[in-house]
Amino acid sequence: MQSTKSAQVFDVVVVGSGAGGGTAVKVLTDKGLQVALLEAGPMLNPAKDFREHVWPYQVDNRGAGAHSELYFGRQQWGYFAAPVGYWDIPDEPYTVAAGQEWRWFRSRIVGGRTNHYGRISLRFSDYDFQPEDGLSDPWPVTYQEMSPWYDKAEGFIGVTGTKEGLRTAPDGNFLPAIAPRVHEVLIQKSCGKLGIPCIPSRMAMLTKSINGRAACHYCGQCGRGCVTASAFSSSQAMIFPAMKTGKLTLITGAMARELVTDGSGKVTAVSYVDKATRSEQQIRCRAVVVAASACESARLLLNSKSARFSAGIANSSGQVGRNLTDSVGYSLSGTVPALANLPRHNSDGIDGMHVYVPWWLLDDKKKNFPRGYHIEIGGGFRMPMIGSFHGECAAFQGYGRKLKDSIREQYGATVGFAGRGEMIPNKDTWCEIDPERVDAWGIPVIRFHARWSDAEINQVRHMHETFTGIIETMGGRVMGGRPDPKTAGISTPGTIIHEAGTVKMGDDPNRSVLNKYCQAHEVKNLFVCDAAPFVSQPDKNVTLSIVAFAWRASEYLAEEMRKGNV
Amino acid sequence: MSEYSRRDLLRHIGISLTLGAAGEYVLAAQDVQHIHQTLAPQNGHYTPKSLTAHEYATLQRLSDLIIPADELSPGALSAGAADFIDFLCSASDEMKLIYTGGLAWIDEAMKHRYGGKTFLAADPSQQTALLDLIAYRENLRQDPALSPGIDFFAWARKMVADAYYTSPIGIKDLGYMGNTAMTHFSVPREAIDYAVKRSPFA
Numbered sequence: 001m002q003s004t005k006s007a008q009v010f011d012v013v014v015v016g017s018g019a020g021g022g023t024a025v026k027v028l029t030d031k032g033l034q035v036a037l038l039e040a041g042p043m044l045n046p047a048k049d050f051r052e053h054v055w056p057y058q059v060d061n062r063g064a065g066a067h068s069e070l071y072f073g074r075q076q077w078g079y080f081a082a083p084v085g086y087w088d089i090p091d092e093p094y095t096v097a098a099g100q101e102w103r104w105f106r107s108r109i110v111g112g113r114t115n116h117y118g119r120i121s122l123r124f125s126d127y128d129f130q131p132e133d134g135l136s137d138p139w140p141v142t143y144q145e146m147s148p149w150y151d152k153a154e155g156f157i158g159v160t161g162t163k164e165g166l167r168t169a170p171d172g173n174f175l176p177a178i179a180p181r182v183h184e185v186l187i188q189k190s191c192g193k194l195g196i197p198c199i200p201s202r203m204a205m206l207t208k209s210i211n212g213r214a215a216c217h218y219c220g221q222c223g224r225g226c227v228t229a230s231a232f233s234s235s236q237a238m239i240f241p242a243m244k245t246g247k248l249t250l251i252t253g254a255m256a257r258e259l260v261t262d263g264s265g266k267v268t269a270v271s272y273v274d275k276a277t278r279s280e281q282q283i284r285c286r287a288v289v290v291a292a293s294a295c296e297s298a299r300l301l302l303n304s305k306s307a308r309f310s311a312g313i314a315n316s317s318g319q320v321g322r323n324l325t326d327s328v329g330y331s332l333s334g335t336v337p338a339l340a341n342l343p344r345h346n347s348d349g350i351d352g353m354h355v356y357v358p359w360w361l362l363d364d365k366k367k368n369f370p371r372g373y374h375i376e377i378g379g380g381f382r383m384p385m386i387g388s389f390h391g392e393c394a395a396f397q398g399y400g401r402k403l404k405d406s407i408r409e410q411y412g413a414t415v416g417f418a419g420r421g422e423m424i425p426n427k428d429t430w431c432e433i434d435p436e437r438v439d440a441w442g443i444p445v446i447r448f449h450a451r452w453s454d455a456e457i458n459q460v461r462h463m464h465e466t467f468t469g470i471i472e473t474m475g476g477r478v479m480g481g482r483p484d485p486k487t488a489g490i491s492t493p494g495t496i497i498h499e500a501g502t503v504k505m506g507d508d509p510n511r512s513v514l515n516k517y518c519q520a521h522e523v524k525n526l527f528v529c530d531a532a533p534f535v536s537q538p539d540k541n542v543t544l545s546i547v548a549f550a551w552r553a554s555e556y557l558a559e560e561m562r563k564g565n566v
Numbered sequence: 567m568s569e570y571s572r573r574d575l576l577r578h579i580g581i582s583l584t585l586g587a588a589g590e591y592v593l594a595a596q597d598v599q600h601i602h603q604t605l606a607p608q609n610g611h612y613t614p615k616s617l618t619a620h621e622y623a624t625l626q627r628l629s630d631l632i633i634p635a636d637e638l639s640p641g642a643l644s645a646g647a648a649d650f651i652d653f654l655c656s657a658s659d660e661m662k663l664i665y666t667g668g669l670a671w672i673d674e675a676m677k678h679r680y681g682g683k684t685f686l687a688a689d690p691s692q693q694t695a696l697l698d699l700i701a702y703r704e705n706l707r708q709d710p711a712l713s714p715g716i717d718f719f720a721w722a723r724k725m726v727a728d729a730y731y732t733s734p735i736g737i738k739d740l741g742y743m744g745n746t747a748m749t750h751f752s753v754p755r756e757a758i759d760y761a762v763k764r765s766p767f768a
Contacts, residue, residue, distance in 0.1 A: 400633075
């Protein structure tokens with residue numbers, strides 16, 4: 001392929017426009033740097049692309065998909081969900097080692113997964129950075145060092161919450177919390193009886209207007225994308241404003257192929273495929289921030305081979321692709337008689353939970369698994385959708401007036417619990433370049449290896465017992481059978497969509513790729529700013545920490561450039 | 567995004583912001599119009615795109631039996647459940663096979679049991695007698711030959727429920743009150759009291 005080099009040398013090229021890339025773009029343009037942003041998907045137009053407030057009956061297929069994909073388990077992504085996500089991208093395959101399972105979700109649009117993510121925003125704890133059990137490496141930073149960056153991240157994106165003084169859920173710079181729904185009040189009482197904390201949730205939705213973004217209007221549809229940007233997305237809150245500064249050049253449909261280096265080993269350009277013309281382009285830069293999502297970032301580094309970096313750029317340690325983790329997932333629902341025929345009211349609120357359970361057994365020495373999990377809570381009167389009553393139909397069976405009455409009675413009487421726990425990194429869970437496959441652009445693809453250990457299996461067994469206890473203490477009945485005893489109902493690796501760890505940070509260049517500022521040990525003008533640098537996968541969803549680390553790395557990069565060190 | 571352009575964006579989709587007393591931008595609930603309200607409403611008469619007239623009429627009858635009208639609300643027939651299913655069949659051969667095959671099975675089973683009548687031509691008591699066989703999975707134990715009918719009825723039941731409860735009639739029947747804009751979120755005290763009173767925490 002012919003390669004076209006950009007005339008302009010940008011100060012920084014950012015690869016990827018999600019939480020990490022968006023933060024880098026915001027901070028670097030605020031510092032006055034000229035930034036180019038590469039996004040593999042198209043531009044986002046919230047007014048056109050978001051299906052907020054649409055009723056299912058306003059769409060012919062009501063959300064089942066043009067060819068009934070939902071009914072046959074082939075729907076890539078919810079019809080009403082914010083664009084654009086895929087489990088399978090025809091042009092961009094990946095492979096999984098024989099006999100193993102890994103599912104890789106990718107988003108291809110400006111803003112990436114931040115357009116639709118759950119927006120749960122939890123700080124990591126002090127012990128997450130310096131684990132006392134020795135089962136994973138310490139991070140090269142402490143909570144004390146990160147706390148001010150969490151303050152900035154929360155202050156900018158806006159996070160609800162209350163000060164609770166819990167070590168497992170450090171307090172932050174919070175917006176007002178939102179009132180618990182009826183089922184959440186019962187769950188709080190049930191947890192109270194069991195000695196389990198259940199506190200107001202910490203979510204990136206604006207219960208009050210900040211930073212020029214309107215306050216939430218409580219339609220409960222944040223996952224569809226928020227036209228008023230009251231639910232945080234990097235596209236609306238970071239990238240669109242940066243475009244107005246004149247400092248940002250956004251290049252969509254740009255699939256990064258490799259980082260180009262000079263004789264000294266510094267990155268001089270990013271080579272990418274312009275998907276529309278299938279042509280090879282090079283964009284020149286003084287520094288690069290890779291934020292393409294953990295596995296895509298590892299892939300880009302591994303594919304950037306040169307005489308100097310035969311195992312991929314900045315990879316003398318051999319750690320690129322290693323240390324891969326996803327959150328441990330397990331779900332259970334129950335039906336609660338006290339909620340049957342509950343008086344109707346609008347319970348939409350903010351999408352997802354208004355209260356949650358942070359980890360509470362930090363000091364329990366008797367449990368048979370390390371680390372912990374938090375519990376996410378579902379329920380309430382949700383907008384009826386295709387599938388809303390499949391469970392009720394299958395459980396009740398029958399037909400006629402009795403079925404209709406049963407659905408009336410059960411509407412809003414179901415509660416759901418989802419555990420999100422910490423996976424301990426293991427040597428069998430990692431990703432590498434598949435030597436035999438390329439994608440439609442000729443770029444070698446990723447091959448995954450994954451294995452849960454007993455630590456994770458025992459953890460989901462504990463989740464099952466805990467959720468059962470909460471449901472039964474509130475007088476409810478667990479729905480569904482007991483999970484398969486061997487897998488214990490654990491999620492398929494990758495499906496919680498919290499990939500992390502593949503471009504690990506650390507103090508020792510022989511055992512890590514990046515330093516404490518997310519800067520490559522071996523390549524001073526290469527930074528990685530998604531969840532790839534994360535040494536471990538605390539039981540606290542990664543996005544808020546991606547923003548905090550990317551913010552800190554970007555300020556450091558700007559300062560190093562100003563000093564002439566990069 | 568600047569205030570100006572954000573307002574333009576909001577105006578474009580028919581949502582307006584007003585500056586609240588605390589200097590916050592708030593959405594005035596009465597000003598919210600939805601982006602897709604211009605979509606054509608369901609018109610009164612539907613012409614099947616995929617099913618034959620007989621299949622469509624049989625499906626209509628089935629939908630009426632699955633979710634009937636009662637004193638509180640109209641049923642799945644009025645809500646156009648058969649229309650939705652026919653529409654999906656028109657864009658999926660896999661879906662169409664489920665319905666053409668299933669509806670034919672029902673006719674055959676009816677003829678076999680009740681002297682040559684189709685499901686549609688049978689008496690209501692004969693229709694419900696057949697449904698009583700295929701609406702419960704445990705009947706498979708007594709008669710494994712019911713399997714195709716039971717599988718089909720599970721499809722029909724869940725899809726009639728989908729069609730009904732995503733229609734304006736079904737949404738009203740459930741009493742879903744959301745999908746609107748509010749300046750504040752609160753939970754009615756009486757709803758909390760209702761649940762707590764019925765719970766072990768009373």
